[in-house]
Amino acid sequence: MKSFEKLVRHEGNDTLFRCMEISIVSTAMGVPLHLHAEGLRGTGKSTIMLAARQVLPTIRRVRGCQYNCDPERPHCPEHKDLSRAELLSIGIEEVPMPFLEISHSAKVGTVVGSIDLEELTSGSSKARLLPGTIPMANRGIIFIDEINRLAETSPEIADVLLAAMGTKPGRVKIEETGMKPVEMPVACSVWAASNPDEEPGALEDIRKQLADRFDLTVSMGRPTDPSAIVSILRKEGFAVPLGNQVRENLLRACERGTAEVPQFLDEIVAQLYIMFNLESLRSAEALRHVASVNAALMGRGVASIDDLIAVAQPCLRHRVEMNTLAQIIKYLAELKEGKKQSEVPAGASTTTKAAPRHQQQPASALDRLLSRVKESMESYRAGVTPSAKHSQDSKGGASDSGGGAKKPLDPMTTPLAAPPRVARSIPDLRLDELVRTEEELR
Numbered sequence: 093m094k095s096f097e098k099l100v101r102h103e104g105n106d107t108l109f110r111c112m113e114i115s116i117v118s119t120a121m122g123v124p125l126h127l128h129a130e131g132l133r134g135t136g137k138s139t140i141m142l143a144a145r146q147v148l149p150t151i152r153r154v155r156g157c158q159y160n161c162d163p164e165r166p167h168c169p170e171h172k173d174l175s176r177a178e179l180l181s182i183g184i185e186e187v188p189m190p191f192l193e194i195s196h197s198a199k200v201g202t203v204v205g206s207i208d209l210e211e212l213t214s215g216s217s218k219a220r221l222l223p224g225t226i227p228m229a230n231r232g233i234i235f236i237d238e239i240n241r242l243a244e245t246s247p248e249i250a251d252v253l254l255a256a257m258g259t260k261p262g263r264v265k266i267e268e269t270g271m272k273p274v275e276m277p278v279a280c281s282v283w284a285a286s287n288p289d290e291e292p293g294a295l296e297d298i299r300k301q302l303a304d305r306f307d308l309t310v311s312m313g314r315p316t317d318p319s320a321i322v323s324i325l326r327k328e329g330f331a332v333p334l335g336n337q338v339r340e341n342l343l344r345a346c347e348r349g350t351a352e353v354p355q356f357l358d359e360i361v362a363q364l365y366i367m368f369n370l371e372s373l374r375s376a377e378a379l380r381h382v383a384s385v386n387a388a389l390m391g392r393g394v395a396s397i398d399d400l401i402a403v404a405q406p407c408l409r410h411r412v413e414m415n416t417l418a419q420i421i422k423y424l425a426e427l428k429e430g431k432k433q434s435e436v437p438a439g440a441s442t443t444t445k446a447a448p449r450h451q452q453q454p455a456s457a458l459d460r461l462l463s464r465v466k467e468s469m470e471s472y473r474a475g476v477t478p479s480a481k482h483s484q485d486s487k488g489g490a491s492d493s494g495g496g497a498k499k500p501l502d503p504m505t506t507p508l509a510a511p512p513r514v515a516r517s518i519p520d521l522r523l524d525e526l527v528r529t530e531e532e533l534r
């Protein structure tokens with residue numbers, strides 16, 4: 093495994109580093125955040141993800157528990173019903189956050205766990221569970237390389253991942269023929285890497301549902317800064333040990349916990365959800381949560397619009413079209429600069445239609461118009477039955493006919509003549525030409 097110290101962080105992989113840090117802090121807080129890195133072979137996505145296990149924080153668990161039971165909230169079949177005193181007598185220990193890998197040759201039984209049949213047949217009255225990779229990675233991370241290939245060759249493992257990633261915490265079901273299935277909650281973050289340009293293609297095309305389960309999707313880029321390339325060629329890594337710095341920063345963020353999200357930020361997220369037709373509330377929730385963890389990583393106690401801007405791309409790039417994502421980021425940047433209050437930007441998918449020209453008059457002119465309409469309606473109602481609804485026709489339709497003094501005109505019986513002037517469309521009319529009083533019509 094490559095040393096974390098020797099990794100070169102550049103603009104092409106910086107988002108992956110940041111998203112891994114966000115996922116680690118969130119996992120330590122008990123909220124799994126699933127991360128998918130897409131990119132060409134050689135961009136180092138798997139190397140970076142695997143090296144991250146060197147900087148993981150520790151977790152406290154019930155001593156020896158293979159499922160990493162949190163002493164405050166034990167969940168495994170062995171510990172969940174024990175009293176506080178019983179748990180304390182077993183003891184509490186600090187272990188590195190779990191980091192396990194699911195290989196392409198893995199079988200469902202080894203991934204979810206199985207029931208030890210040998211122990212049953214040997215006359216024991218109690219069945220013993222053999223823990224699988226996913227339950228053992230509880231409160232930690234699971235890594236899967238080339239997840240697009242795995243989704244094609246092992247659809248049953250993809251199904252297991254769907255269940256484990258579907259809710260937070262997710263679930264695993266351990267089944268054995270003829271036995272009652274055992275279900276267990278599991279809170280682990282899934283990190284996956286794939287190359288959409290190689291067989292069998294992008295994960296999104298193979299198993300869209302699985303691709304959607306990832307909270308963060310990162311597209312790997314190449315380094316463009318020559319000094320970063322020189323560092324890679326000379327296998328130098330960073331002058332300042334990156335690992336220590338990252339580890340310390342992670343520990344501080346884990347202690348600090350997620351940053352507070354002020355109400356105006358929630359309102360902005362709600363607005364993004366509506367304006368840009370985000371497909372699910374899940375994406376709005378992910379955006380909010382990830383922004384808050386990002387603020388904690390940056391050493392701030394309160395999240396800001398900068399955090400939304402920083403995480404919008406990995407949170408949304410697999411959920412919206414690319415041009416919508418660009419609009420969202422532009423909109424957030426404009427909000428930050430105070431150019432926008434909270435209106436809909438031009439070209440957004442839910443852009444309001446341009447208002448007809450006569451509605452763009454100042455409010456006072458509109459009020460005058462409305463009061464004249466109201467006036468006309470009242471005089472109309474005074475003369476005819478309320479069910480009649482052709483007030484416009486009875487007024488504007490036959491301006492040159494001499495109707496009764498009080499009674500409005502009946503369009504069915506009113507002779508119509510060509511207007512004295514060339515017809516114009518309604519938006520071209522002046523305000524006082526739109527509505528005529530009975531007086532003017534006569």
Ligand SMILES: [Zn+2]
Nearest residue numbers: 157161168171
């Ligand atoms: Zn346990």
